[in-house]
Amino acid sequence: MSDINRYAVFGGIYNNYLALTAVLDDAERRGAQETYCLGDLGGFGPHPDRVFSILQERGVMVMQGNYDHSIGNDLEDCGCGYSDPRDNHYAALSYAYTRAKTSARWRPYLRGLPSVLRRRWDQQRVLMAHGSPRKVNEFLWESSSSDRFLSRLLDEHEADILLVTHSGIPWQRQVERNRLVVNVGAIGRPANDGRTEVWYALVTVTGGRARAELIPVAYDHLRLASEMRAEGIPEEFAITIETGWWTTCLEILPAKERARGRY
DSSP: OOOOEEEEEEOOOTTOHHHHHHHHHHHHHTTOSEEEEOSOOSSSSSOTTHHHHHHHHTTOEEOOOHHHHHHHTTOSSOOOOOOSHHHHHHHHHHHHHHHHHSOGGGHHHHHTSOSOEEEEETTEEEEEOSSOSSOTTOOOOTTTOOHHHHHHHHHHTTOSEEEEOSSSOOEEEEETTTEEEEEOOOSSSOOSSSOSOEEEEEEEEETTEEEEEEEEEOOOHHHHHHHHHHTTOOHHHHHHHHHSOOOSSOTTSOHHHHHTSOO
């Protein structure tokens, strides 16, 4: 039996059932033995109900993001954590669509998802959170997350490997004592990098050591953009899918992350 274990981890499906299928197929080809979703199943894209059956049929272990908590409890907003009026304007449009289009039968499922996941991977203590272990909608950005801060976060929450999403931009960092923090990005929309692919993380654990590979996956993004327009979703969202550049929810970005984008 091989002592190499591989785990696929992704977040932010954002209703993108096409990318979800492509990512799961890619992870299977790469030998992932388990697959995890770190929440935010809805938002941004079309046809919310299509992702749920895919997740269940493919045996994905799913945790709750802020979107899932809000939709599951039929709350008035997404709890996304934005503070700028323009960010909140587009977040409200996205949330209103998903809230209206998610069938009532799925609300108990969303409401019942766990808020964190803990595992042991070859004696490595693994913690999966949506935004951060401190708060579901906290943004962990690469530019503003120092090694000292990340080390303290791992200490306080008793983890050797921390996996998060929410920000939508993937990055990873090895901190002292061979500990690992990975923002797995989001598979629902591109990472504001001018590429139309979406990103997930493949974590390999062997001999008590862990490493992560951030993997881009292509899918039929033009079909998704067409379906978004047919559903009356804001044109700005469809342009992001077609170009790989964010056109909305930009004000939350730190200066370094925003400087890498087009807008």
